[in-house]
Amino acid sequence: MRPRLGRLLLAVTLGVLSLTSALALAGVSAWLITRAWQMPPVLDLSVAVVAVRAFGISRGVLHYCERLASHDTALRAAGSARRGIYHRLARGPVDVTARLHAGELVGRVGSDVDELADAVVRAVLPIAVATVLSLIAVGVIAVISLPAAALLAACLLIAGVVAPWLAARGATAQEELARIHHGDRDITAMLALEHAPELRVSGRLPAIIAESGQRQRDWAKAVDRAATPGAYGAAVPTAAMGVGVLGAVIIGIGISGTVAPTTLAILMLLPLSSFEATTALPGAAIQLTRSRIAARRLLALTGSGAVATVIASATPRDSALRGTALRAGHPGSSPGSVVSLDLKPGARLAVTGPSGSGKSTLLMTIAGLLPPIAGDLTIGGVPIGTVDEHQLHSWVAYFAEDAHIFATTVRDNLLVVRGDCGDDELTTALTRVGLGDWLQALPDGLATVLTGGASAVSAGQRRRLLLARALLCRAPVLLLDEPTEHLDAADAEALLRQLLVVEGGLLEPGRTVVVATHHLPGDITCPRLHTQASRYSGSGSRPPQPDLERTQ
Known part of the structure; x- marks a missing residue:
């Protein structure tokens, strides 16, 4: 204090x-x-x-x-x-x-x-x-x-x-x-x-x-x-x-x-x-x-008040992600299945699987937010655990499914990702994710205050607003957790295609994109990784959550 x-x-x-x-x-x-x-x-x-x-x-x-x-x-x-x-x-x-x-x-x-x-x-x-x-x-x-x-x-x-x-x-x-x-x-x-x-x-x-x-x-x-x-x-x-x-x-x-x-x-x-x-x-x-x-x-x-320290501060050569015999999971819980990753710069990967199968946990592990339960994970040939935290976040950005919408302006809700964006760049990002008409209908445009945060927008608008943040991020590796949830089937499939296609999509061809999703259109030809369902147990697991997907 x-x-x-x-x-x-x-x-x-x-x-x-x-x-x-x-x-x-x-x-x-x-x-x-x-x-x-x-x-x-x-x-x-x-x-x-x-x-x-x-x-x-x-x-x-x-x-x-x-x-x-x-x-x-x-x-x-x-x-x-x-x-x-x-x-x-x-x-x-x-x-x-x-x-x-x-x-x-x-x-x-x-x-x-x-x-x-x-x-x-x-x-x-x-x-x-x-x-x-x-x-x-x-x-x-x-x-x-x-x-x-x-x-x-x-x-x-x-x-x-x-x-x-x-x-x-x-x-x-x-x-x-x-x-x-x-x-x-x-x-x-x-x-x-x-x-x-x-x-x-x-x-x-x-x-x-x-x-x-x-x-x-x-x-x-x-x-x-x-x-x-x-x-x-x-x-x-x-x-x-x-x-x-x-x-x-x-x-x-x-x-x-x-x-x-x-x-x-x-x-x-x-x-x-x-x-x-x-x-x-x-x-x-x-x-x-x-x-x-x-x-x-x-x-x-806060982990007994100790701020995490880095043993070494190695610099990745590039954004290539490689995981060998990788198992992700929360400490004290049942680990997920063994997976292998080999994503070169510009690769696209869709992670699919039912609820509770560990898709989010795998993305958090790739982002360096959770340590691997087993196996090795490297970025640019350097173990993720040895990369400085600030530097790692500049290379790999994780966008969670339940990311927070702040009770402030639309502009500020986008600037939390990158503070040097101009209004034109913010407007372009919103338009590309399908919020152009919504933005024009707001009384003060980007300066409109979202009173109540997430309650001021619909579930689909919230999801698109979070996706606009991802477009503004400059990290070469983007990890997107359920970016199209709460959208209707047609819009969700269209956005997934734009995210997972290399040429002509929402994201530049040189950026690596990993998307975790429940629903993947059959005509998308990018590599897929299917996670097996497993039930977490033990004192270290998350508290039980309602099966909201069943009610959609």
Whole structure:
């Protein structure tokens, strides 16, 4: 998260000053009440009256400033954490994220980072402020009575250490369970949002929505159970405060003959304010528990925080792809069948096979996103695993079936592939994939905002928009995963012919094109690779997905 130390110290300082004002307010108020009972001249009370007003106002002002500084620190830290996570997801091992559902990824990058950032405001800051304030309170009381100071220190220790430890220990197991329910809820919700039309046709949408609602209720119950230990922990500081105040009263009665009445009032009332900081510590301990759980999930997502490194940085001679006894698969899952590849620059290859046969996994392996389970894979005579990541992506580009459509302009959705494209080039690419009339009908052309991202276009338009990205890419090897899915049969066959023909097609003759598809026209004469159906198993496999193809 890399929280800025200066801002964090400023927030702690403001928090300490705010609660110190409350502590001083209690002490001065006790002195003022007792002194006023003695009916001295009014001028003797004027300084105390002004001090009470000053401390009362400064407490609120300083607390507001502390909130500004602490939330600014937390939000900046959350931004730093997300930036680091995105960096590691882009450059780290792909096999970890490839096994997770989109809903699980959203939950981790969203709510888990928020939980991590909450540790600054709800844990680190209260602990630091309570520690400093407790030392000040004990020091002030020690000037009046050492036994009272020792009793106050013991009560503060129980309220500030024992109670939070009990609350955190009791909440750990329940929080783990709540996280599981939260992830299941996100998965079912994302499934309903992303595939609502297909699920509605198959009659499964009401069941998915009902399941998402049940997951939400299970999550809420788990969160309620997790709050129960925190409630018990929150009660302990109140009990400790009662013991501390009662002890101060008893000790004050014992020394009443040797100290002034105003001093006795301070001794009895000051402990009340000193416990104000410790009441938030059980919640801080529970927040630390939640943040630790979130941190573990984020570290698992980013490969224990280690960015993938390259052993060597070899440069391919050309774009020739060669695979010998190659087997692709996700770690921990059943590998696909053995395949051999020998694609010279400009070659075309169609990868066919039923759903679940490993077509996408094979393309991801060729792209260097997944390591081969077995066999050798080279580009230009150089093993793919030894090529620098940035250089490899400039040679081989993989366009996934479920690539994201951003809720921004049409122009920006195309520029994510190559940022130096002019509007003429973007318009040409859209026209070549059959979106020319659609573009002309948009109110602002390329500047039209696709509100909602993929929901702003039809399934066929989304597929053509993703294909336009591929046309704009300059990588010599293009790997296209189901580029014509959701198109009608005639349009799909026409686009496949244009993609797989060498001369006069959508792509230049010198570029290597590999297309994974369910449906391949019989008159296409390019080489074909048929993958055998296999069912993934084991903890490393992807979560079960709905058989959407059956509902088309």
